Amino acid sequence: MNWAETLAWVTGASAITLSIVAFVVKVIHHFVLRRRGLRRALYVHAVGEIIAHGAIPWEKVSGWTRDPVFREVVFEYVRTVGGKERTHLDGLIDVLGLREFLVRDTRSIWTRKRLRAVVQLAYLAEPALELLFVERLRDRVPEVRLHAARGLARCGNPDVVPRLLDMTETESPWMVARLSDILVAFGSDAVPYIVDWVHATPPHGHRPEALETAARTLGGIGDRSACPVLVELLDASDPMVRTAAAGALGRAGTPDAVEPLIDALRHDDDWRVRAKAASSLGELSDPRATEPLAEALRDPAWRVRQNAAAALVSVPNGIHALIDAVAGTDPFARDAALYQLGISGVIDRARRRIESGEDDEDDRYLLRVVAATQPSREAKAS
Amino acid sequence: MIVEFVAVAVLVYVIAIEVQLLAVGLLSLRQLRHDRYLARYGGLDEMLYSDTTPPVSIVVPAYNEQAGIVEAVRSMTMLRYPRFEVIVVNDGSKDDTLGVLVDAFRLIEVTVPYRRDLETEPIRGIYRSTLPLPVTVVDKHNGGKTDALNAGVNVARYPYVMLTDADVVLDGESLLRAMRHVVEDRERTVAVGGNIRPINGCVVNRGRVVETHLPKRALERVQVLEYIRSFIAARPGWSRLGALVLVSGAFGIYRRDALAEVGGFRRGHLGEDLDLTMRLHRLMREKRRPYRIVFAADAIAWTEVPTTRKVLRTQRIRWHKGLRMVVRDFRDVLFNPRYGTLGMLGWPAYVAFEFVAPLVEFVGWLVIPVAWLTGYLDLSIAVPLAVAAFFLGAINSLIALFFDEAYGYFTSPLEAVRLLWLTYLENLGLRQQTVVWRVLAMFGPTASSWGDMQRRGVNNLAS
Numbered sequence: 001m002n003w004a005e006t007l008a009w010v011t012g013a014s015a016i017t018l019s020i021v022a023f024v025v026k027v028i029h030h031f032v033l034r035r036r037g038l039r040r041a042l043y044v045h046a047v048g049e050i051i052a053h054g055a056i057p058w059e060k061v062s063g064w065t066r067d068p069v070f071r072e073v074v075f076e077y078v079r080t081v082g083g084k085e086r087t088h089l090d091g092l093i094d095v096l097g098l099r100e101f102l103v104r105d106t107r108s109i110w111t112r113k114r115l116r117a118v119v120q121l122a123y124l125a126e127p128a129l130e131l132l133f134v135e136r137l138r139d140r141v142p143e144v145r146l147h148a149a150r151g152l153a154r155c156g157n158p159d160v161v162p163r164l165l166d167m168t169e170t171e172s173p174w175m176v177a178r179l180s181d182i183l184v185a186f187g188s189d190a191v192p193y194i195v196d197w198v199h200a201t202p203p204h205g206h207r208p209e210a211l212e213t214a215a216r217t218l219g220g221i222g223d224r225s226a227c228p229v230l231v232e233l234l235d236a237s238d239p240m241v242r243t244a245a246a247g248a249l250g251r252a253g254t255p256d257a258v259e260p261l262i263d264a265l266r267h268d269d270d271w272r273v274r275a276k277a278a279s280s281l282g283e284l285s286d287p288r289a290t291e292p293l294a295e296a297l298r299d300p301a302w303r304v305r306q307n308a309a310a311a312l313v314s315v316p317n318g319i320h321a322l323i324d325a326v327a328g329t330d331p332f333a334r335d336a337a338l339y340q341l342g343i344s345g346v347i348d349r350a351r352r353r354i355e356s357g358e359d360d361e362d363d364r365y366l367l368r369v370v371a372a373t374q375p376s377r378e379a380k381a382s
Numbered sequence: 383m384i385v386e387f388v389a390v391a392v393l394v395y396v397i398a399i400e401v402q403l404l405a406v407g408l409l410s411l412r413q414l415r416h417d418r419y420l421a422r423y424g425g426l427d428e429m430l431y432s433d434t435t436p437p438v439s440i441v442v443p444a445y446n447e448q449a450g451i452v453e454a455v456r457s458m459t460m461l462r463y464p465r466f467e468v469i470v471v472n473d474g475s476k477d478d479t480l481g482v483l484v485d486a487f488r489l490i491e492v493t494v495p496y497r498r499d500l501e502t503e504p505i506r507g508i509y510r511s512t513l514p515l516p517v518t519v520v521d522k523h524n525g526g527k528t529d530a531l532n533a534g535v536n537v538a539r540y541p542y543v544m545l546t547d548a549d550v551v552l553d554g555e556s557l558l559r560a561m562r563h564v565v566e567d568r569e570r571t572v573a574v575g576g577n578i579r580p581i582n583g584c585v586v587n588r589g590r591v592v593e594t595h596l597p598k599r600a601l602e603r604v605q606v607l608e609y610i611r612s613f614i615a616a617r618p619g620w621s622r623l624g625a626l627v628l629v630s631g632a633f634g635i636y637r638r639d640a641l642a643e644v645g646g647f648r649r650g651h652l653g654e655d656l657d658l659t660m661r662l663h664r665l666m667r668e669k670r671r672p673y674r675i676v677f678a679a680d681a682i683a684w685t686e687v688p689t690t691r692k693v694l695r696t697q698r699i700r701w702h703k704g705l706r707m708v709v710r711d712f713r714d715v716l717f718n719p720r721y722g723t724l725g726m727l728g729w730p731a732y733v734a735f736e737f738v739a740p741l742v743e744f745v746g747w748l749v750i751p752v753a754w755l756t757g758y759l760d761l762s763i764a765v766p767l768a769v770a771a772f773f774l775g776a777i778n779s780l781i782a783l784f785f786d787e788a789y790g791y792f793t794s795p796l797e798a799v800r801l802l803w804l805t806y807l808e809n810l811g812l813r814q815q816t817v818v819w820r821v822l823a824m825f826g827p828t829a830s831s832w833g834d835m836q837r838r839g840v841n842n843l844a845s
Contacts, residue, residue, distance in 0.1 A: 004766035008766035011769075012769060014777055015776045015806075018781070022784060027798070143419075143420075143423040173567055174566040177432065177434035181434070343510075
């Protein structure tokens with residue numbers, strides 16, 4: 001047999017073996033999925049009956065504990081039921097020793113086992129599990145750490161907030177984003193802890209991503225007691241921290257935040273900070289912001305102009321500033337103002353009022369200045 | 383002597399292809415496992431309620447899509463994603479595409495200045511839905527698909543744009559899964575490609591694929607296999623290496639500022655998606671910015687593949703002509719260390735095994751009869767080599783099928799047998815036919831149009 005024949009035999013045998021293996025795998029997978037589906041249906045029905053009636057047919061369910069599908073079903077019910085049904089479900093979990101079983105699994109050397117256990121225990125949200133979750137925050141697998149943090153958030157003890165914020169100093173952007181959501185779940189109780197954490201500067205300073213997360217979390221919570229610290233963060237050296245702080249002040253800001261935001265809108269070097277400051281001023285709807293926002297329509301960055309125009313819709317006399325900008329000579333300001341008047345429906349409402357004869361001088365003036373910028377369009381409309 | 387040289391060259395070439403497929407396949411396997419793990423345990427659902435999830439503008443070009451556009455847009459508005467808008471660009475359709483959209487979504491014309499970051503044909507009007515749906519329609523003069531996409535990018539409000547086709551059916555979580563890669567590394571991610579699967583044979587209900595089956599015709603089934611090979615066994619691996627060459631036009635997410643900076647799609651290009659991806663690579667490398675272009679295997683979009691030989695021929699010739707244009711434009715990237723893994727591995731492999739492969743195979747067929755007629759053909763070598771080539775083709779497909787098992791789309795044993803049978807059958811004529819088309823494309827003229835893909839509509843594909 002020459003080398004070519006050997007090659008043909010080897011490839012042929014490999015292909016046929018692979019085909020047989022592929023077929024067997026397909027068939028096994030097919031039946032595994034079917035069996036899994038059937039088991040799942042059985043468990044959903046049985047657990048549903050148990051939590052409805054409170055009676056546990058021990059001889060039936062005792063053997064199910066080790067089946068991950070059964071545990072999945074039980075914890076799906078944990079997520080969805082409450083009241084008397086939840087009491088029955090807790091009874092089932094106690095009787096079967098599911099909690100102890102999962103706690104044991106959290107120390108398994110197998111990542112999946114550990115992860116599944118932490119995911120399911122996190123749904124129980126029991127204060128007794130807090131220590132276990134804190135211990136798992138040091139797990140080498142990021143997803144285990146993430147679900148442990150989620151478990152802690154569900155337990156609702158804000159003492160752990162600084163620990164979670166410390167994690168944002170070292171974790172990946174994805175984990176930091178998820179931790180930010182978890183921190184928001186603590187609500188207003190977490191605000192003093194976050195404020196203290198921001199002020200307690202570690203030896204090498206906070207990582208900018210961590211401070212950004214803290215600012216974004218304070219914005220997500222929306223508690224106004226966070227306003228002073230967010231104003232402080234507007235002076236941070238990192239532009240992303242300043243951007244996050246400016247954005248957060250839209251939701252967590254008080255009238256005290258208006259002047260610092262105006263200052264950021266006028267003087268910050270980074271367009272992202274100015275853009276966020278413009279949006280936040282719109283959310284705060286303070287009359288002091290009208291003039292600076294009208295000035296920002298001439299900002300060199302289009303996003304700032306766009307956000308300033310959008311904000312002007314929400315501040316007192318803002319629409320007039322927008323119409324003036326459309327009538328003005330600055331092309332940047334005109335575009336941004338026209339865009340916002342268009343997407344907020346102001347132009348179309350004015351046009352409809354004119355068509356129905358319910359118009360006033362402002363409507364006619366608006367359409368005149370718009371027509372001046374888009375003569376062909378208005379000619380078509382008329 | 384010459385015949386022997388050609389035979390050895392072809393053999394070395396085949397071995398190189400196999401080594402490449404195996405190496406990239408192993409990387410793909412790792413990536414697929416990682417993606418599945420993250421999808422299950424990574425907290426994907428939390429993106430739905432998170433402030434950190436960036437909003438996305440979905441751009442859908444439409445030309446004479448009156449029959450299916452409403453359902454397509456409706457299914458897009460039902461995507462599981464916190465904040466997005468759907469921008470349909472009616473590219474001067476001759477049918478009533480605009481009319482059906484106006485009626486279905488109660489559109490009104492709005493006065494919105496048009497940001498000309500990218501040059502396009504003139505806009506006739508911009509419409510917004512008065513229903514609580516984030517739908518915008520841009521009506522413009524005809525300028526081709528790339529022009530329509532550029533117009534959509536100009537209108538897009540959000541920092542990320544997803545470019546897709548009107549006949550594409552997206553999985554409910556596809557956008558969420560693709561955007562996970564952006565959240566993972568927002569600074570560096572400039573583009574994310576989705577996983578495209580043929581919808582032929584599947585059952586579609588209310589704009590969602592509810593049952594997956596193999597199509598009935600062999601021609602369509604072969605394309606299922608081709609898509610699995612390309613999207614499951616190759617792209618995740620190249621993505622892991624940082625050398626992803628192509629973000630498919632049917633499902634691609636781009637950072638809007640990067641798209642504007644690179645100049646959007648080039649008008650009239652036949653391989654517009656490949657060209658755009660390569661230009662993004664070039665821009666980022668030349669500006670020395672850290673970046674990544676990634677593939678999201680679990681972000682699935684379903685698309686109709688040609689059902690007749692004639693349409694398939696047109697499509698394949700167009701694709702290969704597009705590839706030819708890109709190879710010509712980016713020849714400087716080949717083995718250029720400045721482009722890192724892309725220049726040294728990804729692009730050379732793509733050129734060698736996608737662009738040149740049909741020519742090598744074709745030359746091989748020509749050499750065999752010549753060698754036989756001139757008495758140079760050693761049958762004791764040639765026949766076993768042909769047999770080995772046949773089985774190697776099947777092995778590549780079988781490996782891809784193993785990887786695809788993770789998705790569990792074709793679970794019925796009967797469909798498994800059909801797919802396995804196809805791994806052999808496609809090497810007995812169907813593949814060779816594609817090779818001929820692609821060789822024709824290498825030497826024919828390049829001209830552009832939307833093409834004349836005849837569609838049966840996504841609701842009629844199960845038959």
